[in-house]
Amino acid sequence: MSSAAPTSGASIVPFRIAVSAAELEDLQRRLATVRWPPEAPGAGWEDGVPLGYLRELAEYWRTTYDWRRHEARLNSFAQFTTEIDGARVHFLHVRSAEPDALPLIVTHGWPGSIAEFIHVIGPLADPRAHGGDPGDAFHVVAPSIPGYGFSGPTRAPGWDVARVARAWAELMSRLGYQRYGAQGGDWGSAVSQQLARVAAGHIVGLHLNLLMTAQPAAGPGPADLSGADHRAAQSLIEFRTWRSGYQLVNATQSQTLAYALTDSPVGQLAWIVDKMMEWSAARHAPEEAVDRDLILTNVMLYWLTRTAGSSARLYKTLTSAQPPATRIEAPTAVAVFPSDIAQPVRAWAQQQANVVRWTEFEHGGHFAALEAPNPLVHDIRAFFRQLRR
DSSP: OBSSOOOOTTOEEEEOBOOOHHHHHHHHHHHHTOOOOOOOTTOOGGGSSOHHHHHHHHHHHHHTOOHHHHHHHHHTSOEEEEEETTEEEEEEEEOOSSTTOEEEEEEOOTTOOGGGGTTTHHHHHOGGGGTSOGGGOEEEEEEOOTTSGGGOOOOSSOOOHHHHHHHHHHHHHHTTOSSEEEEESTHHHHHHHHHHHHTTTTEEEEEESOOOOOOOTTSOOGGGOOHHHHHHHHHHHHHHHHSOHHHHHHHHOHHHHHHHHHHOHHHHHHHHHHHHHHTSSOSSOGGGTSOHHHHHHHHHHHHTTTOHHHHHGGGGGOOOOOOOSSOEEEEEEEEEOTBSSSOOOHHHHHHHEEEEEEEEOSSOBSOHHHHSHHHHHHHHHHHHHTTOO
16 A cells, blocks of 8 residues: 555654555456446435436546546655554645744544645645745644544544544654644544644644534523524534434444445445535535545545544544533634534634634535635635734
């Protein structure tokens, strides 16, 4: 899979993606011999991924998609592995040429991967080359969560959000970064928030493109809210009531799910594409929001690494929606994209974290770094600009 040797101790080892030809041939064979299920007449996206759409996408994957081109694109970013708390951690580390660049750790979610950041790493690390102010440069660290991508699969239990956050604090320390920012959505948001607690003396600020808010113990309930906050609270209720079934499956049957998704590339494709459609700004097909090849590259990072099960296990750490034990005191920016899985309640967010910036965008969804990379980059730059000194 890679030319890098296994890591041990605190060593940091260069890594390069090198998928074998046999792996790609096996994928081709499987895509050519899919056993397709029947479909109810008139079924659309409300029943899951439509048969006609998935057959066409799978054929594109088999005949047109070029993994080697995207493998090379990922390999254009410096990559490394290290062992932390018994697990391998794979990460991109793109240092800026600007002398005063601020370190920034960016964390993906599910069903995402480091491929989410392919459009934003360059502008963040080298704003001078992308029409920006060199003073806004970042040293970008983009790890794969243990159990995901080339960090996985994990072999030991117990990798919850707090443990990932502690691993990130150790990673940044190993890289020599003592003062840094954090950014993320989905699980990346949860990990970044926890990182602000376990490494409070090192975090200068958090930028979150998803903040799942919960009613504070002593705060207004949904019925007491009005306007945008009332609508946001309703979106949270709707999500938790009708659209969170995947969480229960991931949390309670990750091993059962792993058999199907590890054996069937079309199964893995459908499980991810379903969410890329539902949580994005797309209306008829996911490609309206995210480039088709990038969708498949993201799927490949699950398929090639056999991490369907280990990535799902992170959901075992989910608990009922309760306000966090401690408020986040680090300056926090919340970027709100209208097609995300749910909207944050601002009145609750301000009790959950030290929210100093709140930006509502006109377009985009859950996969903000892929759907709206330029607006996201501009918001990250603007937020951290005031925190660099």
